[in-house]
Amino acid sequence: MKNQIIITLGREHGSGGHYIADMIAQELGIKLYDKDSIEKEIVSEGYSEEMIRKMDEKPVNFFASRRIGKYSNSLEVNVAEKTFAMLRDKAANGESFLIIGRCGDQVLKGNPNMLSIFICGNQQAKVGRVMEKKGLSAEDAIEEIKEVDRSRKSYHNYYCETKWGDARGYDMTVKSDVLGFEGTAKMLIAYIRSFMEQD
């Protein structure tokens, strides 16, 4: 039986990933780290909330940044590295948590208590959800999904050895519209519990 559980959850925009993550975290009684909570965790004198919000989970602008060995001038890279350090600290301190995106699967790779999940969805279902949630037209919703997913993919692929959304890089990849959000969450909770029962 494991004393610690760390779940990393990648998601396509509009797939209900955040909603499902919320249900899993509540059911398991573990902390959920998303944009808001990460912002609170890493905010400091130099890193304002506004800056973190702007740079968090954002791809690197190749024309405005340069890397010399382990040093980079990119604010996106520096915010990402701060987030990764926070995740490593929490994992090392034995905290159980669920992290949405932010290359959790790569940052905590090799941790025996970690499960990596990716939530994707049928395009039609995703468009419908974004239209409903944001009050957008179908055309704008498609555009937004494309833009957000492109940004997440670029962010992930810059720091990770695996490709964003590629099933080979995750312990489980699931389409949320097959069982619905609640059904997917229940299935994943059962899967996580089985994993936790292992030594």
Next chain:
Amino acid sequence: MFAQIIAICIFATMFLLIILDKFERHYITLGSGALVLVLVFGVCMRSMSAIWETLNLGAFFQSTFWYGASEESTAGINWSTILFIAGMMIMVEGLGKAGFFRWLCLTLAKLVHYRTVPLLICFMSLSAFLSMFIDSITVVLFLATVTLELAQTMKFDPVPMILSEIFCANLGGAATMCGDPPNIIIGTSLGYTFFDFIENTGAVVAICFVFMLIYFTLCFRKELERAEHANVGPVTCPEPSTAITNKKAFLASAGVFLLAVVLLITHAQTELSVACIGVIVAILTLIVLGLTSGKKSVIEIIKGVDYKTLLFFIGLFVSVAGLEKTGVLNMIANFITSVSEGNIAVIVIVILWLSAITSAFVDNIPFAATMIPVIRAIAATEGMDIGVLAWALSLGTDLGGNATPIGASANVVGTSASAKGGYPIGWGRYCKYCVPATIIVMAVSTAYLFLRYL
């Protein structure tokens, strides 16, 4: 013609890949160099002599490579640059491990009684001075680290100080032959000595430095003084002696550093080449550290050498040779000459400002390496002294890189160290102070070149 197109395509792809930062840059230049050797020289030109000349391995067996009045190198891999940089890397690793840089920074901070404005002036001066002899990345890294540490105890914003240190490191690097990689390449390629640089670029750098002391003090004085006055109660700063991990190793490394400075300053008189100085300094560092700190330290230092940068240089030199041997660089030289209609003043202005603007956005090392054959061709065509073009290229590449956070390696390392220490520096804040400063030093350099050489 076909060889030229292939060489241009390989070089352009190399440059683009360096900018995109998808792969480590030494893989990019080595891959590009291999393609030049195989496709350009092997397939298109069918010239074994071009390959042999580019690899330039025969240089090691020439006495002038190690000792002699002139060490002007031909096209291809500039082994003098590689050996010198490798030697200095080993020396700097030794100095860093012995705590030399940290000790120097803390000693100066103590000397000025930890007062912020004198500290700013002191660190700017130290940054400029050290960068004249060792690479600016190391200088900025150590200064930024100590600045962040002092900022935490003395409660001031370290960003103004770090920005000034970065700027002065690039400025100091422009003053000598061994301060900045473009200068090492220019010096070894065109056969200039340490003193040639001091007399020409060093003179204008000294003027620029005075301007920058005034500029940055005016920019940041109020902010730093406000922070100092806000501090109540005693502030405990680390003692300089805490920086020294091994006193014998510290003294021995400092001794090697002093010897390196003397050898560099006198290399025109002793006729030792910079490659030879690099090897001497490396061997001495390893011997003294082996004796004072044991074999383990020697292995650690050898492991700590940034071999990736050395490989980057090797690949870069081969890629540039592809452009040179196919005549592409001659075409660029002819273009610059025709645009300027043979007017020497215009040529100098074009070289200076083109180098500065380009270096503000792309790595100045490939640019300088590419431009050396170009200025050589211009000087030959126009029958003019290559010196003024070399100084224009050196000043443009070294000083132009100050304008943006990506313009020079020291800027990237300094801003990154600051961000890691909790004080990120974005493009806005960096450019707000450094763009005007760059314009000032470029204007001074332009005036200097006109008044002295034209």
